[in-house]
Amino acid sequence: MISRNQPPKIANQFLSWALPDGIKEPVLGDLSEEYLHRITNHHSLAANYWYWRQALKSGMQFMFKTQRGFVMFMFSILLFLGLTFMAMFLAGGVSMYIDVTCLLIVFPPAFAFTYASTSVHGVTQAFVILFSNDTSQNEQAYKSSQRVFSVLGNSGAVLGVFMTLIGWVAMGSNLDDISYFGSAFAVSILTLVYGLALKMLCYVAEQKIQTLSESNQ
Amino acid sequence: MADKEKFLGEFEQFLLLSILTLGDTAYGSTIRILLADTIKRDVTIGALYTTLDRLEKKGLVDSKVGEATPERGGRAKKYFKVTAKGHHALKRSKQALTSMWENVVLSQLAHYS
Numbered sequence: 431m432i433s434r435n436q437p438p439k440i441a442n443q444f445l446s447w448a449l450p451d452g453i454k455e456p457v458l459g460d461l462s463e464e465y466l467h468r469i470t471n472h473h474s475l476a477a478n479y480w481y482w483r484q485a486l487k488s489g490m491q492f493m494f495k496t497q498r499g500f501v502m503f504m505f506s507i508l509l510f511l512g513l514t515f516m517a518m519f520l521a522g523g524v525s526m527y528i529d530v531t532c533l534l535i536v537f538p539p540a541f542a543f544t545y546a547s548t549s550v551h552g553v554t555q556a557f558v559i560l561f562s563n564d565t566s567q568n569e570q571a572y573k574s575s576q577r578v579f580s581v582l583g584n585s586g587a588v589l590g591v592f593m594t595l596i597g598w599v600a601m602g603s604n605l606d607d608i609s610y611f612g613s614a615f616a617v618s619i620l621t622l623v624y625g626l627a628l629k630m631l632c633y634v635a636e637q638k639i640q641t642l643s644e645s646n647q
Numbered sequence: 648m649a650d651k652e653k654f655l656g657e658f659e660q661f662l663l664l665s666i667l668t669l670g671d672t673a674y675g676s677t678i679r680i681l682l683a684d685t686i687k688r689d690v691t692i693g694a695l696y697t698t699l700d701r702l703e704k705k706g707l708v709d710s711k712v713g714e715a716t717p718e719r720g721g722r723a724k725k726y727f728k729v730t731a732k733g734h735h736a737l738k739r740s741k742q743a744l745t746s747m748w749e750n751v752v753l754s755q756l757a758h759y760s
Contacts, residue, residue, distance in 0.1 A: 453696045459715070459722030460675035461692055466718045488693025 437465045438478055441485035448489035450496050457488070500563040503638050507631065514627075529620050535593050536624040540585040548578050560635055565645045572643035576636050583632025590625015594618045655740045659707075661686065662698055663737050666708060666727050674713065674724045675699075699727060707733035 442458065449457055461484055468477040494501060518524045545553055556575035559567060597618025601611060655663070665681045666673040679695055682688050702708045713724035729737070 453700065453725075455722045456675055456725035457692050457696055459719035459724060460679070462720045462722065463716070463718050464676050464679070484692055487691040491691070491693040491697065 435466055435469060437462055437481050438485075441482050445485040445489045448493040448496060450492060461485070497563055499638070499641065500561070503560075503563075503634070506634065510630075526616070527620065527623070529617055532593075532617060532620045532624055536586055536589050536621055536628065539589055540582055540625075540628060543585040544578060544582040547581050548574065553578050556635075556639070559639060559642065563642065565642050567642075569643065572639055575639045576643075579632040579636040579639065583629040583636070586625045586628030586632065588625070590622040590628075593621040593625075597621070652736075652739070654743055655707075655736050658690075658698055659702060660737065660740055661688070662695070662702065663707065663729055663733055666729050667737075671726070673727045678727070702733070703727075705732075706730060707736055 445461070446454060446458060461481065465477055465481050468480055515524060518527045541553075548556075552574050555571060556578035558564070559571065559575050560579075597614065601614050601618070604610070661682060662678065665678045665685075669677050669681060675692060675695060678699075679690060679692065682690055699708065699710075703710060707730060709728045709730050711726050711728075713726045715721050715723045
């Protein structure tokens with residue numbers, strides 16, 4: 431439940447993430463103080479609107495300086511996803527590239543292998559480091575996080591190849607009914623596409639953590 | 648060389664004047680409120696601190712950490728004070744503006760607008 435006198439939590443967290451360390455405390459303090467004054471004298475909606483506006487405008491101003499690496503990383507991922515969807519759309523529709531069975535035989539096993547060969551804590555830590563752009567961890571934490579993405583990406587790619595080959599074996603065994611060959615081939619290739627997409631995203635994540643590790647030295 | 652020193656920007660002047668007006672109580676919130684009340688300019692806290700940081704780097708203002716209060720969520724204030732260099736820069740900008748305004752009568756320019 432949101433306390434009436436507390437500034438909106440998400441706006442506060444966004445601002446805290448985006449602000450440089452040197453001015454984080456005075457800026458958040460000033461905004462809290464003014465928010466309290468506004469919520470006492472105005473309607474809470476107006477006070478919340480004012481706080482959100484301040485947080486978004488100020489946060490956007492600083493995030494391109496303080497969180498530049500993270501912003502560029504997210505931009506590259508979104509660009510990749512956007513271009514992929516555009517290519518799918520232009521090739522005849524996105525729906526033919528979505529197959530739940532293929533997703534289930536690539537992603538859950540890849541994550542299971544990663545958890546099994548690293549640790550639950552290691553996987554969580556890897557994603558936290560990646561998304562928080564944290565340069566204050568020790569060398570061991572970065573190495574362990576890189577290993578997480580390495581295992582996840584390689585497992586995804588190998589699973590994609592493996593499941594594709596299984597599909598081909600199944601197709602080869604049923605060549606007498608050639609009418610199903612086209613759709614069966616497309617589905618088998620789709621697992622390879624998913625596996626390689628996961629491998630590529632993990633490669634970028636691994637390199638990103640390498641960069642964070644080098645900035646720390 | 649003193650002649651090649653740049654003059655203060657409009658917002659920099661407003662900030663220095665606000666700090667001088669507020670005296671010992673000049674910190675982010677009070678400066679923001681003063682600007683909104685006096686010149687009706689609702690600046691974001693980010694823009695305010697960016698300019699204050701620039702003025703501090705130029706040596707025109709000085710800052711010190713103040714007290715933390717419950718209404719600030721236990722966070723400390725950052726008080727600002729105009730330095731001697733800041734006083735000098737303000738005086739110089741004012742003199743430059745006064746000189747430029749000396750022979751200007753706005754009513755004669757009205758038909759250009």
